[in-house]
Amino acid sequence: MEVREGYRLEHDSIGEKEVPEEAYYGVQTLRAYENFHITGLKIHSQLIVSVAQIKKAAAITNCEVGVLSRDKADAIVRACDEIIKGRLHDQFIVDPIQGGAGTSLNMNANEVIANRAIELMGGKKGDYSVINPNDDVNCGQSTNDVFPSCGKMTTLTLLENAQEQLNRLEEALLAKAAEFDSVIKMGRTQLQDAVPIRLGQEFHAYAGGIRRDIGRFEAAKEEVRSLNLGGTAIGTGLNADTAYFRRVVKNTSTISGEELVQSYDTIDATQNLDNYAMVSGIVKSCAVNLSKMCNDLRLMSSGPRTGFCEINLPAKQNGSSIMPGKINPVIPEVVNQVAFNIIGNDMTIAMATEAGQLELNAFEPVIFYKLFESIQTLTNAVRTLVDNCITGITANEEHCREMVENSIGIITAICPYVGYETAANIAKEALRSNASVRDLILQKKLMTEEQLKDILDPYTMTKPGIRGKDPMDILKN
Template identity: 70%
Template sequence: MNFRIESDSIGTKEVPKEAYYGVQTLRAAENFKITRLKMHEDFIKSLAQIKKASAITNCEIGLLEKNIERAIVQACNEIICGKLHEEFIIDPIQGGAGTSANMNANEVISNRAIEILGGEKGDYSIVHPNDHVNMGQSTNDVIPTAGKMTILKLIPKALKQLKRLYDALQEKAIEFDDIIKMGRTQMQDAVPIRLGQEFKAYSSVIKRDILRLEKVQEEVRVVNMGGTAVGTGINADEQYLNKIVCNLSNVAEIELRQAEDLIDSTQNLDGFVAVSAAVKTCAVNLSKISNDLRLMSSGPRTGFGEINLPPKQNGSSIMPGKINPVIPEVMSQVAFNIIGNDMTITMAAEAGQLELNAFEPVIFYNLFESIETLGNGVETFVDNCICGITANRERCKNLVENSVGIITAICPHVGYKKAAGVAKTAIKTGESVRELILKQGLLKEAELNDILDTVAMTEPGISGKQMLVK
């Protein structure tokens, strides 16, 4: 392989001649072999958008020559369109507060701009990674801003899937609204509930998750571009400071606002913690729903067997015919991972010192994964599980009619002590609550029929006949 010689503060180093990255990128790639993965595609594009907006701004205020600005913008546009991503070779988890990622972008853009202007890669007298591409910037405002921009690109994708889930749950709530089943508390029989009510409740919690994620986006619209190293704006022209965020918003087509306190915005990463918390809360709710679906579909003959999940694949290499609830299982596993990521994000945000938090790379690695896997998990949850759920109507009906839980409705009419005695006897003998009430003469049959109207039990003040019409 042919090489070119580049130098930095450490010394000289051979860089592959055809590489668009440079010596600082190469050193970082050698130092950080952590995940063996590459930086997120949207993060790379966000870095290019920042460099493009900075070049435009520096040219507007007369600090960057027009021909250099054009070459930088062209190089950035190519990256934004998906080219040269293979040149971003640094592990997403890296030391140095993201300096390596920033320099990877600076070097790739610089060398591509040099090429555009007719020079050879590595001839930084034409376009310099620091002096031209990084003009008016610092890693400490570029990296957090790129992270926030990436989050603002990822959240809408997750929201799209959550809205599909909400709609699917609403449809099931309507489909199952006339199916009476036994409600359970602490895994024990409680009182009747409609299957549709359960699915409506699932849609309600997902609606809250959607609202949280929509709202939390505002936390990351506030960026510290122009603050440079510690938020004081050192080495950034005042005109650049005033223009950069507006230009970046236009370039990225994302609504961004400059922080009122750039020092605070450089020091503190609570916005990322807030995003992670919203994602984690959603994950907790999704896992709880998944738990319920596995329980209600358990069996199919020796469990609850109240609903059927769509069969997606064989469940065993040894037990013929066994089908497992693999989609709810994977949804819970996604949730477990998100919850763990949230702890990492929390500790990394807490670990900053003084004017900078050096641990943004691990925050971004985990937060991007959380948002992305949330959306991907929900997508398969909707398509391969929720939409195909069916109900076992007779099974639900039989469980209600043979349950002792309906004694709760009788309690106000015969008193708690007598009701408890009936329940105890029913459990011991296997007789139904209805049979025992009539046998003991506690209520007349007509009166008992009204009280044990299971549909009415699910909606106080409305008779079963009225509910079904409704």
């Protein structure tokens, strides 16, 4: 076969194929690239780093146990180090969603590392007699233990990044809780007036939800620390040296800087992916919390003249191409949309996790694609929520207090003193006549001005109890 200028000829079990001469990937990668034009996107950069860390650990371990020569191992390690530092990522050309249970990515890594290692040893790309992608770079491994393991390592890193942003969000919410502690507003249930609450209490409650999410992320990280690395094809460890089997995860842990352990049962860890479903569920729970909070922010900032108008969100951009001066809550809106996408991704992950058969789940590529997207977009959404929204929120304190004073909801504080039925009748009359609850109680001589001042103190109504006194004692005074 005559080879075109600028190309080299490679072969695999299917046949021969021209590969661009300067490419570090090889024939198997190129076939995968041609087969899977699915998302049009690239492999997540952290996944590339993780697979390079595994290949480095494998080379070191194979050398330690005498399976791989020192010169080959050193060249492979140097090539992996370059990829870990960010080089050659453009040579990872396979689509994130791919058939073959991740074989395309594994071979993409094997070929890029092999060809770079060949160069480092003074050879020419494509001369696999120097270093072979399968026999040397993939020694003691299978896609079926490499791909799940690099997926878990990537997930662990992304979860840690997300936690950093969630910690920032919790701190920002607690700062606003302290700032708004004296702002009295009307609490609402089912969007109807309920009883007074402090704006700071609302923000403190948001922080509480985020604190639980941070704790759940810690649990999620524990789910992905155990690797089936060393299990090779189906978890039995076929073709892996016994000493390699015992050492490779420890070496991977050292290289990655993460606390990683080998799965107790590598067969179980190869065929069952329930840990990814659990992690996705935790990410989804966090997205739900974030979306609910952002719904509240949009409601409380609605207006500015015809809505709640209790808080002001930072103005980030024009809200309309036709309505001058309109400003929309764009940051909470984008967080809502991220949450919707994460919820959909969780369903995809659940279906793909369930669809595994016998000794392997072939659908890890879509699981990783969706899980990484969920964690990454959540991380980015939280970052922009903190930087472009939460820290700049201000309160319309006077307007909040006016709504409390004009609300029917404060009748609840009167209930222990006049009884539920009387309080209900006053509430209905206040609505019907547009009179204030305070004025009606005074008109009916149910309580004195001094008693009402004591009972209807807005700040007092945002705390438990009835000022530590028996209702009848207050009425007797």
